[in-house]
Amino acid sequence: MNDKKPFIYVDHAATTRISDSVRAAMEPYLTTAFGNASAAYGAGRAASRAILAARRRIASVLGCLPKEIYFTSGGTESDNWAIKGTAFAHRLQGHIACSAIEHHAVLHSMRFVGQMGMQTSVIPANAEGIVTPDAVDAAMRDDTHLAAVMLANNEIGTVQPIPDIADTVHEHGAVLLCDAVQGMGQIPVDIPTLGADMLALSGHKIGAPKGIGLLYVREGTPLLPLLDGGGQEMHLRAGTENTAAIVGLAQAIEEAAQLPAVDHLRHLQKQLFDGLRAIPGCVVNGTTETDHRLPGNVNVSFPGLDAESLVLHLDRLGICCSAASACTAGVSEPSHVLLAIGRDRAAATASLRFSLGAENTVEEMDAIVCGVRRIVTQLYETQCTFRGI
Secondary structure, three states, X not given: OOOOOOOEEOEOOOOOOOOHHHHHHHHHHHOOOOOOOOOOOHHHHHHHHHHHHHHHHHHHHHOOOHHHEEEEOOHHHHHHHHHHHHHHHOOOOOEEEEEOOOOXXXXXXXXXXXXXXXXXXXXXXXXOOOOOHHHHHHHOOOOEEEEEOOOEOOOOOEEOOHHHHHHHHHHOOOEEEEEOOOOEOOEOOOHHHHOOOEEEEEHHHOOOOOOOEEEEXXXXXXXXXXXXXXXXXXXXXXXOOOHHHHHHHHHHHHHHOOOOXXXXXXXXXXXXXXXXXOOOOOEEOOOOOHHHEOOOEEEEEOOOOOHHHHHHHHHHOOEEOEOOOXXXXXXXXXXXXXXXXXXXXXXXXXXXXXXXXXXXOHHHHHHHHHHHHHHHHHHHHHHHHHOOO
16 A cells, blocks of 8 residues: 555554654653663653653552552563463462453463463353353362453454453452453543453553553562563563653553543444445444443454455555454464354454544545445455356
8 A cells, every 4th residue: 555645544453643642741751851760860860750650640540559550561561471470470380261352462371371381271252252250250260360351352342341250250269360452442441440450551552652551460469570680660570661651651541541532433333333234244243232342343254255355455445454453464364252252264264353543534434334345245246256156
């Protein structure tokens, strides 16, 4: 696609642009106030104060203590740290579990600690993509240390009943890790309400830069460091702090917590779902109940077609969307999320995800529906011709 050509961006679940306010908040720490926060001189102390202020701002939004916020490079590191740090804290003894529809950062971390000797298991989701408290309860054991269930799924947008799941996990004496990366900015993220013991967030999903995120860790939760080195982040996450990005993250979280575009996103979501469902062959993935789905998420399949091919055809029309989660882009494998909710391989390899943002418009939704209809119709007709039908 020509970079100068106007395009319709509906892949906000993959990443977002840095907002103007975040960029402005970061600018001094990229230029004049660039000191190392660990340094004893004035410029270093200024950076340290900026990080402390950001930590306090974020804690105020999330409803936790500032000392329970640890800055990381993003959601992937946070998930890796939560799972591996828990496993190492328990010397790889006992059991941990996660839902079948987690992000690969969780699933692959689980696989790693399992290969190291930890007992692991997977909690199923139902056909609508919901992980029920009963399913979590059935997966728990006497020696379970941690259960990981995401707040909202990155592919099909289903919102999980985290408060009820947290109660179930706590009844078994375990801790709950909640990957809230996709939820921030679209649904409330309040730690006391959710009841999670660890919670992951990522900046680039909400208008902050790539390479910054956080892990909330409830005080007293057993967790060993993933990165060793200096004494940064209360001696649990070594590495020189990215002051500018941390300040930007605080700005982005404060703005996202206001849920500024939810009504707009719900309107666009309904318009897009209605238009796509009218196209022959379309299958909606995930629940259609708005209370249990992110307002910016639309995921559909066209069984028999190849999702990557659909994405490329749409790209030629200037429409940017995903075939599945962005972290698996380019890999010709069926979506593990769609397989987990009972879709067959034909549907699981033919899904399109449109993740909407505040800047999207009604006119763009009409253009997407027209583009998808044209491409899908042509591809289905080509298949019929090839098969001699």
